[in-house]
Amino acid sequence: MPSLPRPGSLNLSDMRAPSIQAPNLSLKESRQHGYMFSQQQLEQVPIxxxxxxxDFVLGTPSTTGTFDGEVYYYISQRVxxxxxxxxxxVDQQVLAVYFDLDDRVSRIAHYGLQDGKVFDFISRKTATTGKELTFLQQVLRASRMRNPAGGR
Structure with a gap:
């Protein structure tokens, strides 16, 4: 018959730290926020x-914008x-659907987060706000800024 431990007796082999008995606990938590789209859904929204x-295929956008027509933005983040x-x-994806003045898709862009900037995966250009200036417009603007009074 097995012997029971006496009250008050201490056996060091029976004492284990709780962290040793606990299962492998992960201290890092990963969460997905926002809109998740599939390649099949994108194929159903051609130019x-x-x-x-x-609206039917992708649903309500995360946000919208109006710059030379309307834009739907579908945003997701992994935190x-x-x-x-x-x-x-750690990751951010933005699907931008651009509409022309007739409310038809004119362009679809897929942006991501690289080095803290929104980046277009398709054209490999960083997105900017406002209209792009031609070389001549940039030169004229720079000359006006250097000499706002028009004389020397």
Whole structure:
């Protein structure tokens, strides 16, 4: 018959730290926020598709913009947090659907987060706000800024 330990007796082999008995706990948590789209959905929204078709296939956009026509933005982020530290964005994807004045898809762009800037994966250009100036417009603007009074 096995012997039971006596009350008050201490066996060091029976004492284990809780962290040793606990399963392997991950201190890093990863969360996905926002809109997740598939390649199949994108194939159902070709150039020239109507705004109604985009609404039906992709749903309500995360946000919209109006710059030379309307733009739908579908935004998703992957955020990681380690223990008690602040969450940090490790990936961001933005699907931008541009419409012409007839509410037809004129362009689709897929942007991501690289080095803290929004980046267009297709054209490999960083997105900017405002209209792009021609070389001559840039020269004229620079000369006006250097000499606003018009004389020397």
């Amino acid at each position: 020239g598709a109507s705004k109604d078709q985009v 990681e947090q380690t223990a008690f530290l602040r969450p940090r964005v």
